[in-house]
Amino acid sequence: MTIKVGVIGAGGMAQYHIAGFKQAGAEILAIADLNEAAAKAAAENYGVANAFGDIDAMFNELPELDAVTIIVPNKFHASLAIKALEAGKHVFCEKPPAINAAEVAEMKEAAEKAGKHLMFNFNNRARPESFAMKAYAEDGTIGRINSAQAKWIRRTGIPGFGGWFTNKDLAGGGPLIDLLHMVDLAMYLMDYPEPAYVLGQTFSDFIDNKDFKGPWGIPDAGGPTNVEAAAHGFVTFKSGQTLTMQVSWAEMIKREEVSVVFQGTQAGGKIERLFGTDGLDETSIDSCELYTQEQGNSVNRSIVTEACEDMGRSRSAANFIKTITGEEKPLNTPDQALSLMKVIDGLYQSANTGKPVEI
Structure with a gap:
């Protein structure tokens, strides 16, 4: 089973997430960013076929996505994770989990309701x-x-x-x-x-x-x-x-x-x-x-x-994919x-x- 992943956020940490996902055998289908030009540039750089300036458009056009990774400013971690979980996707989120514990509790509840994995990039x-x-x-x-x-x-x-x-x-x-x-x-x-x-x-x-x-x-x-x-x-x-x-x-x-x-x-x-x-x-x-x-x-x-060299960043991302496939326990x-x-x-x-x- 090949896990199909969408990347939300075209920032510098995407390189490590993408590398780790590929090491674990996943396929990167798309990169989405509110700055569509940045999404397109990142997609070209990493050899990803699709780029979006809107997350809903990514979900609508690529229903086959199994999982997403979230690489955006902290304030948006919770809302994007909950949106993805409610859309039936597994979620890997950059640290910190959210901006406070109350938001993490909401994310946890959404993951439990969806029956999907919610993990964070505690790469160390x-x-x-x-x-x-x-x-x-x-x-x-x-x-x-x-x-x-x-x-x-x-x-x-x-x-x-x-x-x-x-x-x-x-x-x-x-x-x-x-x-x-x-x-x-x-x-x-x-x-x-x-x-x-x-x-x-x-x-x-x-x-x-x-x-x-x-x-x-x-x-x-x-x-x-x-x-x-x-x-x-x-x-x-x-x-x-x-x-x-x-x-x-x-x-x-x-x-x-x-x-x-x-x-x-x-x-x-x-x-x-x-x-x-x-x-x-x-x-x-x-x-x-x-x-x-x-x-x-x-x-x-x-x-x-x-x-x-990367303080476990790629290995952390690989563990997310291997958790979904049942090859490893979540870190x-x-x-x-x-x-x-x-x-x-x-x-x-x-x-x-x-x-x-x-x-």
């Missing part, structure tokens, strides 16, 4: 290092992870000024919602415990300073820049586990760090990517380590995995996405009120 779960560490978590090597620290911190990583990334109405927030991957990965390794309380603070230092613009993102535009530059928080779970998080686009640090460090009852560990230049993959160094005590000695094990679920967004909502609420928030 699909990195070779993450596959390796999850296996250690599942086979008892690590034991129960009591606490973890999640970081995605940048020194100069603001993705443009006045575009949709920095517009709270369109993005839902700044780096906390944009760079949620390590928070998700930490919770994934901890087996997604149910959150109890969140305490956090956001900071707006440097958010208007163009010296802190990253080397990627979108051109400066005329919209607002009204999101945080950094967010720090602490989560307690009903299981007794804890998580600290530090996420930023602009902070006074030495270099960009993308990491999860954890402490288990049998072993600790770390998955890390360090960047020499913020946001440039070709300057990055990946590492994966386990920390154990053996015969009275402290032993640090380096876990060697194959190189992965993420709507329940997990909902729990993650409750944590993010909780941190923003805590920052606004100055108090811990019960989830």
Whole structure:
């Protein structure tokens, strides 16, 4: 069975989705974007036969579509996913799942009603290092992870000024919602415990300073820049586990760090990517380590995995297709996405009120 896919959104992430879908044996039938010229250009670039400036037209003209992928500003994730699910399509959606937990709950309900898969591009779960560490978590090597620290911190990583990334109405927030991957990965390794309380603070230092613009993102535009530059928080779970998080686009640090460090009852560990230049993959160094005590000695094990230039983006997309065909289990679920967004909502609420928030 060949899964037939339509791509909604002609942005840069489409290259990874399309590559992953093709690796899994899917056929890309169309690209749709409100900017029809962009859709046509992308379709030509990726060798896709059909381009649309209207999503309804794509659904009407290509009823054989099995699935869609959604690569648009965050505000539109929920509405487009629900539309596609109600049209009987499986949905793969870029992160974040939506701009808040309430919207994710609506998406989850629509998927359950339609009987279709709803998955999200939490691509860092699909990195070779993450596959390796999850296996250690599942086979008892690590034991129960009591606490973890999640970081995605940048020194100069603001993705443009006045575009949709920095517009709270369109993005839902700044780096906390944009760079949620390590928070998700930490919770994934901890087996997604149910959150109890969140305490956090956001900071707006440097958010208007163009010296802190990253080397990627979108051109400066005329919209607002009204999101945080950094967010720090602490989560307690009903299981007794804890998580600290530090996420930023602009902070006074030495270099960009993308990491999860954890402490288990049998072993600790770390998955890390360090960047020499913020946001440039070709300057990055990946590492994966386990920390154990053996015969009275402290032993640090380096876990060697194959190189992965795209941080699991294509592999994540391939898992979506293989989930539909029954070849693999899904790397993420709507329940997990909902729990993650409750944590993010909780941190923003805590920052606004100055108090811990019960989830």
